[in-house]
Amino acid sequence: xxxxxxxxxxxxxxATVLADARASGYECYALTxxxxxxxxxxxxxxxxxxxxxxxxxxxxxxxxxxxxxxxALTDSSIDVPTEPANGIPVTYVPARNTVMLSIALGWAEVVxxxxxxxxxxxxxxxxxxxxxxxxxxxxxxxxxVATKASVEGAQMTIRAPLIELSKAEIIARGLELxxxxxxxxxxxxxxxxxxACGRCDACRLRREGFAAAAVADPTRYC
Amino acid sequence: xxxxxxxxxxxxxxATVLADARASGYECYALTxxxxxxxxxxxxxxxxxxxxxxxxxxxxxxxxxxxxxxxALTDSSIDVPTEPANGIPVTYVPARNTVMLSIALGWAEVVxxxxxxxxxxxxxxxxxxxxxxxxxxxxxxxxxVATKASVEGAQMTIRAPLIELSKAEIIARGLELxxxxxxxxxxxxxxxxxxACGRCDACRLRREGFAAAAVADPTRYC
Numbered sequence: 001x002x003x004x005x006x007x008x009x010x011x012x013x014x015a016t017v018l019a020d021a022r023a024s025g026y027e028c029y030a031l032t033x034x035x036x037x038x039x040x041x042x043x044x045x046x047x048x049x050x051x052x053x054x055x056x057x058x059x060x061x062x063x064x065x066x067x068x069x070x071x072a073l074t075d076s077s078i079d080v081p082t083e084p085a086n087g088i089p090v091t092y093v094p095a096r097n098t099v100m101l102s103i104a105l106g107w108a109e110v111v112x113x114x115x116x117x118x119x120x121x122x123x124x125x126x127x128x129x130x131x132x133x134x135x136x137x138x139x140x141x142x143x144x145v146a147t148k149a150s151v152e153g154a155q156m157t158i159r160a161p162l163i164e165l166s167k168a169e170i171i172a173r174g175l176e177l178x179x180x181x182x183x184x185x186x187x188x189x190x191x192x193x194x195x196a197c198g199r200c201d202a203c204r205l206r207r208e209g210f211a212a213a214a215v216a217d218p219t220r221y222c
Numbered sequence: 223x224x225x226x227x228x229x230x231x232x233x234x235x236x237a238t239v240l241a242d243a244r245a246s247g248y249e250c251y252a253l254t255x256x257x258x259x260x261x262x263x264x265x266x267x268x269x270x271x272x273x274x275x276x277x278x279x280x281x282x283x284x285x286x287x288x289x290x291x292x293x294a295l296t297d298s299s300i301d302v303p304t305e306p307a308n309g310i311p312v313t314y315v316p317a318r319n320t321v322m323l324s325i326a327l328g329w330a331e332v333v334x335x336x337x338x339x340x341x342x343x344x345x346x347x348x349x350x351x352x353x354x355x356x357x358x359x360x361x362x363x364x365x366x367v368a369t370k371a372s373v374e375g376a377q378m379t380i381r382a383p384l385i386e387l388s389k390a391e392i393i394a395r396g397l398e399l400x401x402x403x404x405x406x407x408x409x410x411x412x413x414x415x416x417x418a419c420g421r422c423d424a425c426r427l428r429r430e431g432f433a434a435a436a437v438a439d440p441t442r443y444c
Binding site for chain 2: 059061062063064065067068069088092093094095096097098099101102103105106107109110129130132134135138139141142144145146147148150151
């Protein structure tokens, strides 16, 4: 069976991506990167989702990336905004998706996976540069020269199946695939029990997505 | 002054690169990535070199990358070879330079650096895919679409000043710049005091380099 490494944050998007990769016939190696997020609730959610959606393995890689600062998600002195931003918001973590895809590439090489799945989205992407199709294409080009497998002729593919979908379309797709969204945590500042603040950008996009998809919002709020 | 992030392992090559970046007029942010190497001797060497060569700051980022295995440098069940390999050797760490450059890119964005220096070498490179010019060029292309700074028009440059030099030429360049090679650790299996085994591939390339440069080898061997 064809193998894929799937980046799994524990949020709505990456849970949908894992279900999509499974439905596409991949044997899935779920990878959670803990880069110093404020709470562990997302990571706990990732563990449960990897099991329930059927990843073959789940690894959590820790990187003490937060001391660079530069983002509201890794620097407690910067408040998480509750209003939509103009331009790129302070929740952008410098080079985050580059770092996560790189780590995924390393594991992909070890397990001989031919694809890496990532839940980036260019529609509701909050202006993050590393959620754009041009970024994914450039990383794929890099992956095709970076590894031992690439020298030996293997072609790595970076798959971003949500990149052109709205949040409502993502939710509709995930429900078709049986994803339990009550088990996902999208909030930038969830409490230790994984309950969402209901006010941050991630909560707002998620709530609007359930409304637009015309399904009940199963999110557990504080 | 123009800023650069310089990847600094504590070995001969990266010490030379740091001195080169300083001599080129960059304010240097030295970055050591601890990905689970067998000993801390390299990291201790990096600390001393950052200070003596004159980095403005030095950060050590830890990533628990070693549990992926797949390399003699991160998996203690794989012996470090003492003979030259055919093809890509078992000391290759999957996606190592991709991960290290990605982390450097994150810090570069925070400190507003416009260049990242890395001591890869395509001559004595032991066959590593991520030491080739094509890899460096692909990472530079990625960096130019991956960051907030890139969206705002900044152009990140990846500099690999040693990429076409022989080990002897690197040593000659470093000695011109005043690098104290006795303070560097290249060995894949140095002891806790930073003394080299004298037998591994890295030791062999280094010893041959000093001989070819016709200078005394200052390496401390076990």
